Amino acid sequence: MTHRVSELTVAESAWCKSSYSSGEGGECVEVATCAAAVLVRDSKRPTEARLCFAPEAWAGFLQMTTGH
Template identity: 65%
Template sequence: MNRRVDELTVSESAWLKSSYSSGEGGECIEVAATPGAILVRDSKQPAAARLTFGAGAWAGFVEMAAGR
Protein backbone atom coordinates (compact mmCIF):
# COMPACT_ATOMS: atom_id res chain seq x y z
CA MET A 1 0.00 0.00 0.00
CA ASN A 2 1.39 3.40 -0.94
CA ARG A 3 0.86 6.24 1.49
CA ARG A 4 1.34 9.88 0.67
CA VAL A 5 3.14 11.76 3.41
CA ASP A 6 3.44 15.52 3.30
CA GLU A 7 7.23 15.70 3.48
CA LEU A 8 7.11 19.41 4.21
CA THR A 9 5.75 18.61 7.67
CA VAL A 10 8.83 16.54 8.57
CA SER A 11 11.22 18.81 10.44
CA GLU A 12 14.95 18.52 9.90
CA SER A 13 15.36 17.51 13.54
CA ALA A 14 13.21 14.41 12.88
CA TRP A 15 15.82 12.90 10.55
CA LEU A 16 18.22 10.41 12.14
CA LYS A 17 21.57 9.36 10.70
CA SER A 18 23.23 6.04 11.38
CA SER A 19 25.77 5.95 14.19
CA TYR A 20 28.00 4.10 11.70
CA SER A 21 28.15 7.22 9.53
CA SER A 22 31.39 9.14 9.64
CA GLY A 23 31.34 12.90 9.90
CA GLU A 24 33.28 13.10 6.65
CA GLY A 25 30.24 13.03 4.36
CA GLY A 26 30.43 9.37 3.39
CA GLU A 27 27.61 7.34 2.00
CA CYS A 28 24.73 7.35 4.44
CA ILE A 29 20.98 7.38 4.66
CA GLU A 30 18.76 9.24 7.08
CA VAL A 31 15.46 7.99 8.48
CA ALA A 32 12.44 9.86 9.86
CA ALA A 33 9.40 8.28 11.48
CA THR A 34 6.00 9.87 10.90
CA PRO A 35 2.63 8.69 12.19
CA GLY A 36 1.83 7.05 8.85
CA ALA A 37 5.18 5.96 7.43
CA ILE A 38 8.93 5.69 7.69
CA LEU A 39 10.83 8.03 5.33
CA VAL A 40 14.33 7.32 4.04
CA ARG A 41 16.57 9.81 2.22
CA ASP A 42 20.15 10.18 1.00
CA SER A 43 22.10 12.33 3.47
CA LYS A 44 24.13 13.89 0.64
CA GLN A 45 20.96 14.96 -1.23
CA PRO A 46 18.32 15.61 1.43
CA ALA A 47 16.01 17.50 -0.93
CA ALA A 48 16.00 14.68 -3.52
CA ALA A 49 13.38 11.94 -3.75
CA ARG A 50 12.62 9.97 -0.61
CA LEU A 51 11.49 6.42 -0.10
CA THR A 52 8.38 5.78 1.97
CA PHE A 53 7.74 2.53 3.85
CA GLY A 54 4.85 1.32 5.96
CA ALA A 55 5.69 0.36 9.53
CA GLY A 56 5.43 -3.39 8.81
CA ALA A 57 7.68 -3.24 5.78
CA TRP A 58 10.27 -1.19 7.67
CA ALA A 59 10.21 -3.58 10.65
CA GLY A 60 10.77 -6.51 8.27
CA PHE A 61 13.71 -4.74 6.65
CA VAL A 62 15.33 -3.90 10.01
CA GLU A 63 14.86 -7.47 11.21
CA MET A 64 16.44 -8.85 8.03
CA ALA A 65 19.32 -6.35 8.15
CA ALA A 66 20.02 -7.25 11.78
CA GLY A 67 20.25 -10.90 10.81
CA ARG A 68 17.43 -12.08 13.06
Protein backbone atom coordinates in the same frame (compact mmCIF):
# COMPACT_ATOMS: atom_id res chain seq x y z
CA MET B 1 -3.36 2.91 3.26
CA THR B 2 -1.08 4.43 0.64
CA HIS B 3 0.65 7.78 1.04
CA ARG B 4 2.63 9.89 -1.36
CA VAL B 5 6.00 10.87 0.03
CA SER B 6 5.25 14.49 -0.87
CA GLU B 7 2.19 14.34 1.43
CA LEU B 8 4.27 13.22 4.40
CA THR B 9 6.21 15.92 6.16
CA VAL B 10 8.43 15.63 9.17
CA ALA B 11 10.47 18.23 11.01
CA GLU B 12 14.09 18.49 9.94
CA SER B 13 15.06 17.59 13.51
CA ALA B 14 13.23 14.24 13.13
CA TRP B 15 15.81 12.90 10.67
CA CYS B 16 18.44 10.56 12.15
CA LYS B 17 21.68 9.76 10.37
CA SER B 18 22.92 6.21 10.21
CA SER B 19 25.09 5.14 13.13
CA TYR B 20 27.52 3.83 10.50
CA SER B 21 28.19 7.39 9.34
CA SER B 22 31.81 8.38 9.79
CA GLY B 23 31.08 12.10 9.80
CA GLU B 24 33.68 12.51 7.05
CA GLY B 25 31.23 13.06 4.21
CA GLY B 26 30.71 9.43 3.25
CA GLU B 27 27.53 8.06 1.77
CA CYS B 28 24.87 7.86 4.44
CA VAL B 29 21.16 7.48 4.80
CA GLU B 30 18.87 9.31 7.16
CA VAL B 31 15.61 7.97 8.52
CA ALA B 32 12.56 9.75 9.94
CA THR B 33 9.34 8.27 11.22
CA CYS B 34 5.83 9.59 11.34
CA ALA B 35 2.59 7.88 12.28
CA ALA B 36 1.92 6.62 8.75
CA ALA B 37 5.37 5.77 7.40
CA VAL B 38 9.12 5.54 7.69
CA LEU B 39 10.98 7.88 5.33
CA VAL B 40 14.53 7.32 4.09
CA ARG B 41 16.71 9.85 2.28
CA ASP B 42 20.28 10.36 1.09
CA SER B 43 22.11 12.58 3.57
CA LYS B 44 24.05 14.24 0.74
CA ARG B 45 20.82 15.13 -1.10
CA PRO B 46 18.22 15.73 1.60
CA THR B 47 15.82 17.68 -0.61
CA GLU B 48 15.75 15.12 -3.41
CA ALA B 49 13.87 11.82 -3.71
CA ARG B 50 12.89 9.95 -0.58
CA LEU B 51 11.78 6.40 -0.06
CA CYS B 52 8.63 5.69 1.91
CA PHE B 53 7.95 2.43 3.75
CA ALA B 54 5.04 1.14 5.78
CA PRO B 55 6.20 0.79 9.41
CA GLU B 56 5.69 -2.99 9.23
CA ALA B 57 7.87 -3.26 6.11
CA TRP B 58 10.64 -1.21 7.72
CA ALA B 59 10.51 -3.35 10.88
CA GLY B 60 10.83 -6.47 8.72
CA PHE B 61 13.81 -4.97 6.90
CA LEU B 62 15.54 -4.14 10.18
CA GLN B 63 14.86 -7.60 11.55
CA MET B 64 16.28 -9.21 8.42
CA THR B 65 19.43 -7.05 8.33
CA THR B 66 20.24 -7.12 12.04
CA GLY B 67 19.19 -10.66 12.82
CA HIS B 68 16.98 -9.53 15.73
